[in-house]
Amino acid sequence: MDIVFHGAAGEVTGSCHLVEVAGKRVLLDCGMVQGDRQADERNAADFPFDPKTIDVLVLSHAHIDHTGRVPLLVKRGFAGPIFTHPATIDLATIMLADCANIAMIDAEHDNRHLRPGQKPSVPLYTQDDVDAATKRMRPIEYGASTEILPGVRVTLRDAGHILGSATVEIDADENGVTRKLVFTGDLGPNNTPILCDPAPVPAADLVVMESTYGDRLHKSREDTIAELAAIFAAAHKDGGNVVIPAFAVGRTQELLYFFAGHFDAWNLGAFKLFLDSPMAIRVTAAYDRHENLFDAEAKKLWATRPQPLQLPNLTLTADGEASRRINDIHDHAVIMAGSGMCTGGRIRHHLRHNLANPAAHIVFVGYQASGTLGRIIVEGAKHVRLFGDDIPVRAHVHTVGGLSAHADKDGLSAWYGRIAGHPPVCLVHGEDPGRSKLAVELKGKWGSKVTLPMPGTRVTV
Numbered sequence: 027m028d029i030v031f032h033g034a035a036g037e038v039t040g041s042c043h044l045v046e047v048a049g050k051r052v053l054l055d056c057g058m059v060q061g062d063r064q065a066d067e068r069n070a071a072d073f074p075f076d077p078k079t080i081d082v083l084v085l086s087h088a089h090i091d092h093t094g095r096v097p098l099l100v101k102r103g104f105a106g107p108i109f110t111h112p113a114t115i116d117l118a119t120i121m122l123a124d125c126a127n128i129a130m131i132d133a134e135h136d137n138r139h140l141r142p143g144q145k146p147s148v149p150l151y152t153q154d155d156v157d158a159a160t161k162r163m164r165p166i167e168y169g170a171s172t173e174i175l176p177g178v179r180v181t182l183r184d185a186g187h188i189l190g191s192a193t194v195e196i197d198a199d200e201n202g203v204t205r206k207l208v209f210t211g212d213l214g215p216n217n218t219p220i221l222c223d224p225a226p227v228p229a230a231d232l233v234v235m236e237s238t239y240g241d242r243l244h245k246s247r248e249d250t251i252a253e254l255a256a257i258f259a260a261a262h263k264d265g266g267n268v269v270i271p272a273f274a275v276g277r278t279q280e281l282l283y284f285f286a287g288h289f290d291a292w293n294l295g296a297f298k299l300f301l302d303s304p305m306a307i308r309v310t311a312a313y314d315r316h317e318n319l320f321d322a323e324a325k326k327l328w329a330t331r332p333q334p335l336q337l338p339n340l341t342l343t344a345d346g347e348a349s350r351r352i353n354d355i356h357d358h359a360v361i362m363a364g365s366g367m368c369t370g371g372r373i374r375h376h377l378r379h380n381l382a383n384p385a386a387h388i389v390f391v392g393y394q395a396s397g398t399l400g401r402i403i404v405e406g407a408k409h410v411r412l413f414g415d416d417i418p419v420r421a422h423v424h425t426v427g428g429l430s431a432h433a434d435k436d437g438l439s440a441w442y443g444r445i446a447g448h449p450p451v452c453l454v455h456g457e458d459p460g461r462s463k464l465a466v467e468l469k470g471k472w473g474s475k476v477t478l479p480m481p482g483t484r485v486t487v
């Protein structure tokens with residue numbers, strides 16, 4: 027069994043790895059590159075393999091950096107089945123449709139300003155391509171060993187990262203020997219609200235492990251809750267709005283879950299709450315369809331009342347007109363809107379209306395990539411450009427760092443440490459020097475043989 031690394035090798039997005047076994051080709055993930063200046067070009071470029079030669083695709087989870095190029099793969103000739111968890115099918119259907127919609131809007135925008143002789147922009151893919159891709163998806167539950175090709179089996183286990191996220195175990199018989207490869211996808215931290223902890227994997231001949239936070243330790247859950255409590259107390263006293271750039275999948279539902287659990291302690295009844303993101307609204311509804319995947323605490327909450335994330339004073343604003351009406355509220359509104367890094371979407375309107383208000387609080391709850399508006403505000407800009415206007419930043423700006431969906435250095439090391447015999451490991455989905463530091467940790471603590479693959483690196487299992 028061979029694995030060739032074609033994406034997220036030395037960076038954190040664009041997950042894509044090709045497994046060659048028993049004369050067949052199994053692709054693990056097919057994600058988009060995000061955040062990088064050449065992202066659009068890289069996502070539209072040829073695949074480093076012929077999509078027609080791929081027999082099967084397996085998806086670890088629904089995040090776009092793991093699934094975003096799947097409709098393109100199908101458009102360019104992939105004709106096999108796509109195996110993944112049922113909740114990932116549910117979420118990917120929502121998220122890929124959003125991607126196709128953004129691609130269409132971007133192309134229309136580009137084509138409005140065409141110079142004579144300039145070629146019109148074409149969207150990377152359309153909703154028809156998304157439909158063609160989702161039709162190929164076949165559900166696999168956690169823990170069920172499923173034969174995906176003659177002599178090749180896949181087992182998914184809960185990765186605790188987002189709803190439906192899975193570690194992927196591929197075992198195959200080749201020349202009378204069984205070899206086992208484990209791909210982590212993205213691993214969640216223990217004690218993530220709503221989700222179960224990442225499930226242990228008993229054994230492997232090779233582990234391909236993510237390393238996003240390979241050199242960092244997260245703040246504790248208790249400290250994070252105390253931080254949020256202090257922000258709401260200050261916002262109540264100051265009398266401004268609280269604006270939260272929201273990631274639609276996972277983080278938004280986690281925040282709503284915290285709101286439900288601390289509703290009285292944080293005096294949330296004194297605020298009007300808004301979830302101002304059509305995609306986050308659809309994903310939140312999807313959570314209600316997958317209660318069976320929750321941890322014991324969340325199952326208890328869902329058993330006591332239906333749709334517990336739908337708080338009594340929460341307004342879901344699916345249409346643009348309702349979103350615009352929020353602009354007339356200047357105090358005691360909590361506004362969660364996408365995108366999480368403020369690169370587009372409704373959050374930019376809310377920032378325009380609140381950044382200049384010294385009584386407002388802007389709360390960042392996730393990673394802000396270099397060059398994004400979110401990063402510029404977090405780094406203390408005094409003015410930002412929004413819709414052609416120069417907006418002074420007078421609001422309080424907070425970064426709440428303890429809500430990460432990824433395991434930190436200790437979490438990754440402990441999860442790996444439970445695998446029998448501490449097999450060789452390839453670190454992906456991490457930048458250097460972060461993943462190099464994790465490599466040092468794994469070699470020192472467990473005596474592991476560690477590879478840091480680059481695009482095109484081939485490893486034999």
Ligand SMILES: [Zn+2]
Pocket residue numbers: 087089187212
């Ligand atoms: Zn992810």
